[in-house]
Amino acid sequence: xxxxxxxxxxxxRTSAPAVVSSYGRGGTAGAVAAEWTKLWSxxxxxxxxxxxxxxxxxxxxxxxxxxxxxxxxxGVDEEIPIAHSSVPAMNLVQFAVVALAMLAMTTEYSxxxxxxxxxxxxxxxxxxxxxxxxAAPVMFVVGIALAVVGTVTTTPLLFEYADTDMGKAVxxxxxxxxxxxxxxVFAIGVGAAVRSAVGTxxxxxxxxxxxxxxxxxxxxxxxRKILDYLPSTAGQHLMDGDTHPYGRxxxxxxxxxxxxxxxxxxxxxxxxxxx
Numbered sequence: 001x002x003x004x005x006x007x008x009x010x011x012x013r014t015s016a017p018a019v020v021s022s023y024g025r026g027g028t029a030g031a032v033a034a035e036w037t038k039l040w041s042x043x044x045x046x047x048x049x050x051x052x053x054x055x056x057x058x059x060x061x062x063x064x065x066x067x068x069x070x071x072x073x074x075g076v077d078e079e080i081p082i083a084h085s086s087v088p089a090m091n092l093v094q095f096a097v098v099a100l101a102m103l104a105m106t107t108e109y110s111x112x113x114x115x116x117x118x119x120x121x122x123x124x125x126x127x128x129x130x131x132x133x134x135a136a137p138v139m140f141v142v143g144i145a146l147a148v149v150g151t152v153t154t155t156p157l158l159f160e161y162a163d164t165d166m167g168k169a170v171x172x173x174x175x176x177x178x179x180x181x182x183x184x185v186f187a188i189g190v191g192a193a194v195r196s197a198v199g200t201x202x203x204x205x206x207x208x209x210x211x212x213x214x215x216x217x218x219x220x221x222x223x224r225k226i227l228d229y230l231p232s233t234a235g236q237h238l239m240d241g242d243t244h245p246y247g248r249x250x251x252x253x254x255x256x257x258x259x260x261x262x263x264x265x266x267x268x269x270x271x272x273x274x275x
Contacts, residue, residue, distance in 0.1 A: 030121075031121045034130070035133075060150030082163060083150070128189075144176060182259045186259045190204055191266070235251070
């Protein structure tokens with residue numbers, strides 16, 4: 001007969017590890033399941049998602065319609081890929097998505113619930129992985145959905161300039177998801193390192209928008225090279241499918257390097273500082 005869980009206290013209760021094992025809970029799978037539940041059980045998630053859709057439905061048509069009008073005024077005889085306007089619009093809309101990913105980490109610090117989370121998942125690397133593992137696929141789907149919204153709302157405003165070639169549109173839409181997913185994981189890493197919602201949003205904004213904007217006005221060759229290897233610039237190359245200064249695989253690699261750096265910083269802070 002298999003050995004039963006020991007009960008040295010004689011209380012008639014099994015030990016906690018035996019209970020966890022018997023029901024198949026705990027570990028990495030349990031941590032991921034808990035983060036999934038937390039993500040979809042708060043209103044902030046739905047507000048961020050709704051806000052990102054509304055912003056994309058506003059910005060993408062505005063950019064696309066403006067480009068078409070400029071083409072007509074200047075007499076340009078070119079077509080505009082229908083998904084193209086979602087790329088520059090994503091530079092603005094991405095911050096609603098960043099807020100969603102960021103809040104998954106920083107809200108727990110602001111409310112003090114991070115202590116409960118770390119009591120349930122004492123291995124801090126596992127906790128960080130669980131949050132990132134949930135954010136990545138969710139952000140991937142959100143990125144694709146936003147690109148679709150941008151494409152659908154922009155196409156009627158392109159008039160005769162609309163290039164409806166799906167061979168161009170589909171890769172751009174998919175690449176939007178491939179870019180937004182690591183950006184969400186990047187925000188979680190920064191949130192783990194900074195711990196403050198304001199500080200995290202400021203840091204992410206400076207990396208994704210502030211620094212690129214400052215470097216873009218310079219004619220210095222070095223600053224131009226630095227600009228090419230910032231995550232938002234790499235994201236544009238990834239979504240547009242540019243070949244200069246690098247193609248989509250290199251653009252994804254640049255983005256992932258930034259994600260790895262943010263996650264490493266977050267892990268180090270989690271290991272060295274108390275909650």
